[in-house]
Amino acid sequence: MTTHRTADGRGTDGPAAFPGGAALFRLGPDVAHLNHGSFGAVPLPVSAARRGLIEEADADPDAFFLSVPERLAAARRRIAAHLDADPEGIALVHNATEAANLALDALGLRPEDEVLVTDHGYGTVTDAAARRARVTTVALDPELPDEEAVAEAVLGALTPRTTVAVLDQISSPTARSVAGPGLVAALRERGVRTVVDGAHAPGMLARPLAGEPDLWFGNLHKWAYAPAGSAVLAVAAPYRAGVPAPVPSWEHAQGFPRAVEYRATADYTGLLAAPEGLDLLASLGAPAVRRHNAELVAYGTELLSALPGITPLPYGPELAMRSLRLPRRLARTQAEAVALREEIAARLGCRVLVWAWPTGGGIRLSAQIYNRAEEYERLAAGLKPLLDGR
Numbered sequence: 119m120t121t122h123r124t125a126d127g128r129g130t131d132g133p134a135a136f137p138g139g140a141a142l143f144r145l146g147p148d149v150a151h152l153n154h155g156s157f158g159a160v161p162l163p164v165s166a167a168r169r170g171l172i173e174e175a176d177a178d179p180d181a182f183f184l185s186v187p188e189r190l191a192a193a194r195r196r197i198a199a200h201l202d203a204d205p206e207g208i209a210l211v212h213n214a215t216e217a218a219n220l221a222l223d224a225l226g227l228r229p230e231d232e233v234l235v236t237d238h239g240y241g242t243v244t245d246a247a248a249r250r251a252r253v254t255t256v257a258l259d260p261e262l263p264d265e266e267a268v269a270e271a272v273l274g275a276l277t278p279r280t281t282v283a284v285l286d287q288i289s290s291p292t293a294r295s296v297a298g299p300g301l302v303a304a305l306r307e308r309g310v311r312t313v314v315d316g317a318h319a320p321g322m323l324a325r326p327l328a329g330e331p332d333l334w335f336g337n338l339h340k341w342a343y344a345p346a347g348s349a350v351l352a353v354a355a356p357y358r359a360g361v362p363a364p365v366p367s368w369e370h371a372q373g374f375p376r377a378v379e380y381r382a383t384a385d386y387t388g389l390l391a392a393p394e395g396l397d398l399l400a401s402l403g404a405p406a407v408r409r410h411n412a413e414l415v416a417y418g419t420e421l422l423s424a425l426p427g428i429t430p431l432p433y434g435p436e437l438a439m440r441s442l443r444l445p446r447r448l449a450r451t452q453a454e455a456v457a458l459r460e461e462i463a464a465r466l467g468c469r470v471l472v473w474a475w476p477t478g479g480g481i482r483l484s485a486q487i488y489n490r491a492e493e494y495e496r497l498a499a500g501l502k503p504l505l506d507g508r
């Protein structure tokens with residue numbers, strides 16, 4: 119491995135910085151933001167585009183708001199092209215949680231239906247299922263060796279009453295690939311409809327809709343450089359008419375997707391600026407961004423794995439997020455995980471996700487083009503004394 123010069127003039131054996139990457143963001147210099155996966159971060163050109171839209175609305179509200187439905191449709195077409203999706207088969211929504219609720223409503227669940235989820239699922243998404251149906255939760259050992267083992271565990275937990283599976287494309291705490299195309303196909307063969315939580319997929323995966331689940335949703339505000347409040351719901355043709363409008367309004371009679379997207383006078387500037395994020399990703403070279411992020415998170419994972427008691431979970435090599443297990447006595451509850459996360463932020467100046475698990479939780483690292491190898495080195499150097507003191 120070659121040694122690169124760091125911002126402070128030292129050397130690092132880690133991957134080189136993405137040229138111009140950090141300068142595209144407004145992130146403060148004192149904190150290593152190693153948690154892109156939670157809320158994303160908005161690049162400056164995308165913020166500027168959004169500000170332009172706000173100023174346009176302020177200057178001539180009538181012209182702006184009357185143009186919103188058509189502009190949403192244009193943004194939808196651009197986003198569909200990026201996802202390689204049917205533009206009439208996706209709707210722009212505000213976040214993955216909203217999309218999950220709409221997706222589950224679209225299925226027309228009956229009282230006898232059972233929905234399968236896993237214990238790696240995101241809280242708000244699993245809760246949306248549990249509010250609508252009887253839920254079976256599959257416990258997946260975070261250390262299951264690969265996607266095949268995960269698929270076997272999921273298929274083994276189906277009951278004769280399972281009609282729907284809600285599964286993560288990339289799980290939040292553990293950064294595991296659960297709903298790969300193979301598992302989606304196997305579920306389809308068994309007559310089980312699939313709702314895939316692809317919150318992390320747009321921007322991170324080359325083909326977010328691979329496997330063509332019945333319903334899929336993804337956030338644009340995580341890895342696709344969009345402003346917060348930008349997400350997309352993709353719906354197979356038979357379910358489109360069943361997607362409810364969150365707020366029935368002037369576009370209601372138009373049906374899916376317009377009825378879902380338009381909710382009267384509201385702030386649409388984030389969604390309208392979302393294509394700017396996709397354009398930025400394309401101009402930087404999406405494969406180069408993905409390669410950089412995957413290599414950098416692999417480097418950070420390698421550094422943390424050298425610390426006593428910390429072990430990496432099996433991972434998807436192309437992902438920009440990875441999770442590691444902490445020594446087993448740590449982060450067994452959400453309160454313990456939050457306390458550790460805040461201590462890491464306060465003492466080491468590093469933002470990471472600390473996830474709780476009953477048998478001991480872990481740390482999730484992300485990498486984005488604004489990150490540099492020395493930020494992970496700082497985390498690794500500081501983490502050992504911090505954990506030894508616990």
Ligand SMILES: Cc1ncc(COP(=O)(O)O)c(C=O)c1O
Nearest residue numbers: 156213214215240289290315317
């Ligand atoms: C896998 C997964 N699903 C759903 C969500 C919810 O996203 P949002 O807050 O945009 O609704 C998250 C957020 O981090 C997530 O990681």
